[in-house]
Amino acid sequence: MIEARNITKRFGDFTALDHVSVDVPTGSLTALLGPSGSGKSTLLRVIAGLDRPDAGTVSLDGDDVTGRPPQKRGVGFVFQHYAAFKHMTVQENVGFGLEVRRRPRAEIVKRVDELLELVQLKGLAKRYPAQLSGGQRQRMGLARALAVDPKVLLLDEPFGALDARVRKELRAWLRRLHDETHTTTVIVTHDQEEAMEVADRVVVMNGGHIEQVAPPRELYDAPANEFVMSFVGPVNRLGDTYIRPHDVELSLEPNGATQEAMVERLVHLGFEVRAELVRDDGEELSVQLTREQTDALELAEGQIVYVRPTRQTVF
Amino acid sequence: MGRYLLRCGALGYLAVLLLAPVGLVFYRAFEHGFWPAWHAIASPDAMHALKLTLVAAAIAVPANMVFGILCALAIVRYRVPGFRLVNALVDLPLALSPVVVGLSLLLLYGRNGWLGGHNVLFATPAIVLATIFVSLPFVVREVVPVLREIGTEQEQAASTLGASGFEIFRRITLPSIRWAVAYGVVLTTARALGEYGAVRVVSGNIVGQTETTTLFVANRYQDFETQAAYAASIVLALIAVVTLLLMNRLRPKEETR
Numbered sequence: 001m002i003e004a005r006n007i008t009k010r011f012g013d014f015t016a017l018d019h020v021s022v023d024v025p026t027g028s029l030t031a032l033l034g035p036s037g038s039g040k041s042t043l044l045r046v047i048a049g050l051d052r053p054d055a056g057t058v059s060l061d062g063d064d065v066t067g068r069p070p071q072k073r074g075v076g077f078v079f080q081h082y083a084a085f086k087h088m089t090v091q092e093n094v095g096f097g098l099e100v101r102r103r104p105r106a107e108i109v110k111r112v113d114e115l116l117e118l119v120q121l122k123g124l125a126k127r128y129p130a131q132l133s134g135g136q137r138q139r140m141g142l143a144r145a146l147a148v149d150p151k152v153l154l155l156d157e158p159f160g161a162l163d164a165r166v167r168k169e170l171r172a173w174l175r176r177l178h179d180e181t182h183t184t185t186v187i188v189t190h191d192q193e194e195a196m197e198v199a200d201r202v203v204v205m206n207g208g209h210i211e212q213v214a215p216p217r218e219l220y221d222a223p224a225n226e227f228v229m230s231f232v233g234p235v236n237r238l239g240d241t242y243i244r245p246h247d248v249e250l251s252l253e254p255n256g257a258t259q260e261a262m263v264e265r266l267v268h269l270g271f272e273v274r275a276e277l278v279r280d281d282g283e284e285l286s287v288q289l290t291r292e293q294t295d296a297l298e299l300a301e302g303q304i305v306y307v308r309p310t311r312q313t314v315f
Numbered sequence: 316m317g318r319y320l321l322r323c324g325a326l327g328y329l330a331v332l333l334l335a336p337v338g339l340v341f342y343r344a345f346e347h348g349f350w351p352a353w354h355a356i357a358s359p360d361a362m363h364a365l366k367l368t369l370v371a372a373a374i375a376v377p378a379n380m381v382f383g384i385l386c387a388l389a390i391v392r393y394r395v396p397g398f399r400l401v402n403a404l405v406d407l408p409l410a411l412s413p414v415v416v417g418l419s420l421l422l423l424y425g426r427n428g429w430l431g432g433h434n435v436l437f438a439t440p441a442i443v444l445a446t447i448f449v450s451l452p453f454v455v456r457e458v459v460p461v462l463r464e465i466g467t468e469q470e471q472a473a474s475t476l477g478a479s480g481f482e483i484f485r486r487i488t489l490p491s492i493r494w495a496v497a498y499g500v501v502l503t504t505a506r507a508l509g510e511y512g513a514v515r516v517v518s519g520n521i522v523g524q525t526e527t528t529t530l531f532v533a534n535r536y537q538d539f540e541t542q543a544a545y546a547a548s549i550v551l552a553l554i555a556v557v558t559l560l561l562m563n564r565l566r567p568k569e570e571t572r
Binding site: 048049050069070071073075076077079081083084085086087096097100101141144145147148 | 468469471472473474475476477478479482486487490491
């Protein structure tokens, strides 16, 4: 269990964290989600001991570690840009933590072997980081962090520097890894899809504050405020109502509670179709449809349709 | 065509300004065969001068290597207060004429100087001090940009893995900057072996006692003993070449791929 209490951290005039308190339950996989500058990475680094908070306390499993250096916290940290030890081979990188703990040779060899198996880098043990792809380097980074059996695993935008396909693969892989090991894990990301897919709890941060803490589904269905609503998915704003693009019904005939709009643009995204509408009062609206719905309505650009929100939120 | 001209120009420039003079010294040294050159080098005064030069370099180079690494760490990593000033001052020996360096040491350690009366001047300690002074900036100058470039992430990663400050330095930082250090050491060595002006002022230039190899070359030349002057020059040049070759030899395979 990680407990951060009233953490404040300033860099010069900039307040990165403003009295932030958060709990991460043992065995959970928690995402810190927010735009850049929201303080999510700083919070992670404060937990790791890499940044010192100006105020507040951090405790790990009930131990107050606020004054302790990173060496003595028992955390594993994975960096966005891998932080691979460039002059060491893959196995030397992974074994580093055990090496500095003066573990017996045989034990190190065995443990490194297991970990390389786990991260699927077995055949690359003798390579140098420069000879690996980004995805391989990051798996090495994970193995290195896991080698010392950390109480908590902290990942700072771990897949941020990878291309989209590898990112997706590694996400799924991280989730499986967590399901096997149950190490308490915190992952920092600015990608809401990543947070939703990987984590079982999401902490949404903005401007050095926490906006909401909830499981992914609840975050999407019951956002605490406008910021969370618009950060975790696309949203239309009409006056002070917020409507998700898939919570809109279109029809060709006016009927009661509908409003007239013109189809300005149709964007075909495979199975999904996005219709950009302009209402007669000039408000713009984006609607998400399936291909079947579009075909059934025989939608075309320039056409007049009638719009009825099926679900809307007012804060 | 343009590239061809550029290449010829660069090579011609090097040939005229560098290779020709050095080549000429080689030619002149061995003009009368190997043995005259050998006897000139093997003379007691020449040997003493060479020993003195090597002693000064053997003290100045390690001293400046250790100081240079610590200084670069202080400037880049720890941002020790006041080290911005040090960062600016470190280049002073490059900007200052060696003769001025010599004079300032003379004032400091001279009879009426702050640190006068310790038998420093006109003896080996003065030569060592002058050598350290003039060859001080090279390691710092080479290491600072590399330290900045490698950043702190690897060091932070090592700290989360449990490595102590010293272990991080020994196992992460030092291996990352070793080529900058090595290059700095080569430059320091070259400067230490070749220093003339500052050493000339503080050593007293006493033949067989405080005469370094560079002083030996100049003195013999002035006394029309050109054979000895050329031969000693060649020894200096050879030491420089050997230093460079050693550095290249030590370079491990992983770096050359």
